[in-house]
Amino acid sequence: MTNLFIKYILLNMSANPLPLPLTLLLEITTRCNLKCRHCARTYSKIAPQDMSSQTFSRLEDIFPLVQTVVLGFDSGESFLHPYFFERFRLLKAKGVMVRIISNATLLDSEMAKHLVKEGLDSLVISLEAATPNFYNDIREGAALATVVKNIRRLNRVKKRYPYLNRVLLMLLKLSGLFSLDRVSKGFNRKLINLKVNSLVNRLAGLPMQLAMLFLPLRFSKKLTNPVLSINFTCMKQNIHELPSLVRLASHLGVDFIVLSALTEDNPWSRGRAVAWATLQTNSYFHAAQKISAQCGVKLVIQEENFSLKRYPLTQAHVGLTSLTKRLIKDCPDPWTSTYIRIHGDVHVCCYSPVEMGNINQQDFRDIWNSPAYNDFRQKLASPDPPEECRRCPLRRWIEI
Ligand code: SF4
DSSP states (O other): OHHHHHHHHHHHHTTSOOOOOSEEEEOOBOOOSOEETTOHHHHSOOOOOBOOHHHHHTTTTTGGGSSEEEESSSSOOGGGSTTHHHHHHHHHHTTOEEEEEEOOTTOOHHHHHHHHHHTOOEEEEEOOOSSHHHHHHHEETOOHHHHHHHHHHHHHHHHHSOHHHHHHHHHHHHTSTTOHHHHHHHSOHHHHHHHHHHHHHHHHTOOHHHHHHTHHHHTOGGGSSSEEEEEEEEBTTTGGGHHHHHHHHHHTTOOEEEEEEOOOOSTTTTTOBOOHHHHHHOHHHHHHHHHHHHHOOEEEEOHHHHOGGGSOOOHHHHHHHHHHSOEEEOOOHHHHEEEEOTTSEEESSSSOOOOOEETTTSOHHHHHTSHHHHHHHHHHTSSSOOHHHHHOSSSOEEEO
């Protein structure tokens, strides 16, 4: 109901140009190093491609105005983009929060250092098991041991670069003195970068007394970036792994685990999803909840993701129920986020195939407030939603 409330608030605001989305879901690459059995990408014919510099630069003045940019949301392993570091650095220089969803198999020492130093805000690691058998089988090309090793290494790097120093660095960058924009316009970029680096080094070597003062901050899990979480896709075949996964997450310093429902959108996944009612009575789930309470790794479960109500209703259903109770899709996405694909096509979400425009041809702001986008919003907020929303398994139906 909260989503619905937000949606109506935002809908009322749509008389004027709608404020820019809170979240940009950016597909910077379609490359992936794995072929996971439960992933729709494995069964599609998506060519491995990257978002070009020209397309990415079309969003540069938008980045400071949104709250979060999410990389690797739908498909693709962002670390495989040939200019990943540059893209990531620019996002951070613009003051935006960055969340990366990754399989963590490519999170080597260099990558970990870079992400922590530049201030990655959140890293979501897709992990479906705590023991190698199921993991190695479902994620063709990956090994659980590598992922665990990579997370441990990331934690060591986090301890070396306390959050406080990174906050100060970010503030300095935001102050404009060291903004990359300004650097690239008026100064010798290398020289200024050297100055920034030496400043960082000095900050890292704060006098001992000051370091002691901020010791609690340095060792507080909650105050170190990136926030680590695990996305666990529930399947009939791996639910028994959940208690061990909570224990493993606790040892790995993970902040929380999100339980997501399997989307049965490929031949392998069909019949493997766990329904909400089954999850509620599952003994492994209960065991995981107990361990979670003991070790403090939160289990985040969104009931609507498991609800059967998210599956398509027929036209007859909608028509019939609209006589008595009205049903609408409970989805805030077209008001709060947007999905931009590698070639610049803008979609309301990762599920909708409809292109609202292309950022290489139009300013993003014009697309976001275009008649087509607004029509989509109006329809979605009605009992007669767009066709893809009718079929969409990501959001549930609710009565109004
Ligand atoms: S297709 Fe699904 S996620 Fe996308 S706008 Fe419609 S209901 Fe929301």
